[in-house]
Amino acid sequence: MSSKYDETYAAWASDPAGFWGEAGKAIDWFRPADRVFDKDSGAYGRWFAGATCNTCYNCVDRHVEAGKGANTALIYDSPVTGQTASYSFAELQTEVSALAHVLRGLGVEKGDRVVIYMPMVPQAVFAMLACARLGAIHSVVFGGFAAHELATRIDDAAPKAIISASCGIEPGRVIAYKPLLDAAIEMSGVKPDHCVILQRDTLPCDLVDGRDVDYADAVQAAKKAGQGTECVPVAATDPLYILYTSGTTGQPKGVVRDNGGHMVALKWTMAHHYGLAPGEVFWAASDVGWVVGHSYICYGPLLHGCGTVVYEGKPVGTPDAGAFWRVIQDHKVVALFTAPTAFRAIKKEDPKGARIAAYDLSHFRTLFLAGERSDPATIEWAQEKLQRPVIDHWWQTETGWAMSGNPVGLGAFPVKLGSPGKPMPGYDIRVLDDDGHEVAPGVLGNIVCKLPLPPSGFPMLWNAEARFRSAYLEEFPGFYATSDAGIIDEDGHVFIMARTDDIINVAGHRLSTGAMEEVIASHPDIAECAVVGAADTMKGQMPLGFFVPNDGAGRRAADLEQELVQLVRSKIGAVAAFKTAVEVMRLPKTRSGKVLRGTMQKIADGAAFKIPAAIDDPAILTEIEAALNARNLIGQKA
Structure with a gap:
């Protein structure tokens, strides 16, 4: 298949509003947009102004209403506990609607914040979708963060409720979440009204009377009584979630994602960038606490009608370097998205790739890498051992999806080792010197994107407009500063070389x-x-x-x-x-x-x-x- 990248990128560049307006037809709106792009709203304009919608409806309910309720929506695979489970779209709807009913009963309403502090279990995704169903704004905090880090996020988001679990389970150790949560609440200036706690058999916890609610008991009671909730209409420009990313001052930055543009962009990427068809299984081997988990464990696959995998394990050690191949085989995974770190770990333990042959990977088409710079040696090893395309791509928490890549759904163009592809439609990527002048091809400089950012690009930081402008918009007026340094070569391939600030990338x-x-x-x-x-x-x-x-x-x-x-x-x-x-x-x-x-x-x-x-x-x-x-x-x- 010859690549349609050039003509697609040109179509976007000639008419951005028309391009994204056409993509927006793949989303079910309660009320269509007055304007696809309102240049006078926000810091650099807002997408789908005037539209109303609901992200949970588009991820769950519309598939059930279309007769796809029996299709697989979510697969849970936990080698650390020996458990697996599968949920159809109809079953997902029941779980999410019941949890939303519980949250509403605890006073959570449209616009309220809910912090989610969970391990990699299905209930983490249920919680995200239940918040979206109510029009509440979720903020997922990675379960590995200490009490102090959780407390700073509680103080900033001011949540009405927190959803957590008694523990997280990793190879060789169990992490008690509840003491960390209790300590974080103790040191926070903001106190949530309630905590909904998922008790795990490995390490149950004590509940605080009057504040804590048993997740399983409350949801089961709602399901038994047939209680659920409708999908609450929200503005396309209303926040879906806040995701905190490290800041150079140590104070986390709350990246805000809207509802409408986010759905349009992620739905477009599933077919055009990742090359998935509805009904196929996509696996992002990440954590729901990171942006990859938001975009491509929870929202992207479900918007597209794909099955998604929630994996509670590691690339090695659960039990060995064949773990990924076993998951791909057992769940007929079509595409895997993971970090190069995972493949370096697999390569170290199984340098000859001997374990691959033990598994049936006939359904598997494409490996996608992102999260850090993919070194050529790792890509070459994966290409050789898998005999499949290995696609590097680059994006950030702030953008929510790929800024540069190699769109498999449009027909991939030849890979250049060390490059995460070319700019995706929506991103006008430039390289500037420190004075803001564009440099020649192949010259190292500051990677920036010409404003406006496309749909799903963050419109603001939570309660920090001045910081938003100073951190991202003021250094190079008219551009979004990525804080990455790199080059664009004569063929338009982007090469990301280093961070320009003190953020480092560990796995x-x-x-x-x-x-x-x-x-x-x-x-x-x-x-x-x-x-x-x-x-x-x-x-x-x-x-x-x-x-x-x-x-x-x-x-x-x-x-x-x-x-x-x-x-x-x-x-x-x-x-x-x-x-x-x-x-x-x-x-x-x-x-x-x-x-x-x-x-x-x-x-x-x-x-x-x-x-x-x-x-x-x-x-x-x-x-x-x-x-x-x-x-x-x-x-x-x-």
């Missing part, structure tokens, strides 16, 4: 080094610190800390390191993957006092670097190198 998880530094600096024996993202062959990057102890602290470096690791774990959570902190005499700085983190990162990676012109004392770089050499920390780690 596809965007983490703030600034937040880690804030925690380390809180230790009473620490004078100064810095955290950089050191290259890691397995996870892409791992945080590497440097600390300068207070004069006279008299502490052993190894003891301090252990305390700092535990401190970061308690304040941010295990998801930070912070394991190494190196004592140094001083940090390299510019004469103005700016710590030269980029140069420190290059030293740690064993990469070539130039001594910065503004450095205060070049001898400090030699000291940093010696400290890392003493710990054998220079160069990529296996």
